[in-house]
Amino acid sequence: MAVAPLFLRTFMLAAMVHAAALPARAEQAGASAVKWQSAATELKKLVPEIYAYPERLDNTVGHESDLLRAERLAIETERDLFLYAEKVALALADHHASLNRSSKQSFALVPTYADMWVEVQDGAYVISSVRRGSPAAGAGIAAGNMLVAVNGTPAAEAVAAFWDALGYEPDDERRGYAARLLANGRQGGDRKLTVRDAAGAETALTLPTLYDAPMPERSAVTVEERGGVPIIRIGNSLGDIDTVTAFDAAMAAASVAPEIVIDLRETPSGGNTSVARGIMGWFVDTPTPYQEHRLRADAEPMGITRSWRELVSPRGTARYAGCVTVLVGRWTGSMGEGMGLGFDAMGADVVGTLMAGLLGAIEQFTLPESGIRISLPIERMYHVDGTPREDFVPAETATTCPVASTWESVGGEPGFRR
Incomplete structure (x- = not known):
């Protein structure tokens, strides 16, 4: 019997081994796909169960559209799971819902990495606010301009x-959400944007995002004085406990002034309640409620709502007894919004434009078999008068403090407009 040459026998053996390995690899790939699909299914179940705003979901399909369902059933890899989870978060049209991962194709996080706020008004896409010192502001985009086109x-x-x-x-609410993502x-x-100004002139612009052209770094707390009134500006630092120390130092110098202004218009990333209470503790002399929490999960299935009010306690320093005006705007986000409501409840004039309107308080959930985490609002937040935080409307004019009430609330020397 003829014997095959060595090289041919080696090739034949390798082919046999490869052929034997194919079913094993296919089985492994199939098991992996099942694992990632199972994680996606857990996410699909999680959102309707714990999301604090179930009325925003498309309950006819359990939030998952036919397109998302098809994508979930086709998941084979961890990257596929990430892309599906990202779309689940986008489908909520909620700027407070996000993942701990992103890619170059992921949309900018709003409001932290946004420099313009777009909303739908009478069918048009209106740029209602522009962030001071941003690429959009530097290009001459102004509040009241129209977003005409994105990438042509x-x-x-x-x-x-x-x-x-x-x-x-x-x-329209979801259209506005999408327009903000596209514009930023x-x-x-x-970004390639076409913008129409108040005179009707259209300009095509190419702008970097805030990822490539970051906002100027700001100190946690800065103080300037205008008309004898200290303006204490808080940077995007409400998650840093050292901000309380910096605010204490600012107040030590400002506490003799008969009135002060606190500027919260550059706090888009939110923070934590310890920092907020540390700041607001200067303005109470007894424990005082500043916001209300309502947890949806405890209300089902019997409709028994769990709610509680969070208190601000005195700091042990002398309470500031002067008049307080607080400035807010579209880049006042989450914890900054809670502070705006808290100061309003304590009798300060809270002045400016609408805030970011971020929904509720968030919690992170890790998807099974992966390190992918999704942040979802699980508590609704309220003013102590019962107004949902996202529906709070600031005053247009300061009315209480003698000097601040002489300034224009929008425009004007103190810079009430971003």
Whole structure:
């Protein structure tokens, strides 16, 4: 019997081994796909169960559109799971819902990495606020301008395509959400926008995102004086306990002034309640409620709501007895919004534009078999008078403090407008 040459026998053996390995590899790949699909299914179940705003969900399909369902069933890798989870977060149209991971194709986080606020008014995409010192402001974009196109596509068509890709029919609130993401760009690459000014002139602009052109770094607390009134500006530092020490130092110098202004308009990333209570503790002499929490999960299935009020306690320093004006705007986010409500409850004039309107208090959940974490609002937040935090409307004019009430609340020397 003829014997095959050595090289041919080696090739034949390798082919046999490879053929034997194919079913094993296919089995491993199949098991891996099941693992990631199972994690995605857990996410699909989680959102309707714990999300604090169930009325925002499309309950006819349990929040998951047909397109998202098909994508979930096709998941094979951890990256596929990430892309599905990212779309689940986007489908909520909630700037407070996010993942701990991102890619260059992920949309910028709003409001932290946003420099313009876009909303729908009478069918048009209106830029209602622009962040001072940002690329958008530097390009001459101003509040009241219209967003006409994104990457050469008319704004309305770009927004429609955003929701078509997720399989949902949007209302104006969801259209505004998508427009903000499109206008503020992705985490890699420039934005190509067409903007129309008040005179009707259209300008095509190419702008970097705040990932490539970050906002100027600000100290945790800075103080300037105008008209004899100290203006204490708090940077994007409400998550840093050292901010309390810096605020204490500012107040030690400002506490003799008959009135002060506290500027919260550059706090988009929120923070923690310890910092907020540390700051607000200067303005109470007894434990005082500043916000209310309501936890949805405890209300089901019997409708027994768990709610509680959070208190600000005196710091042990002398209570500031002067008049307080607080400035807020679209880049006052989450914990900054809670402080705005708290100061309002304590009798301060809270002045400016609408705040970021971030929904509730968030908690992180880790998806099974992965390090992917999703942050979701699980508590609703309220003013102590019962107003939902996201519905709070600041005053247009300071009325209580003698000097601040002479300033224009929008525009004006103190810079009430971003």
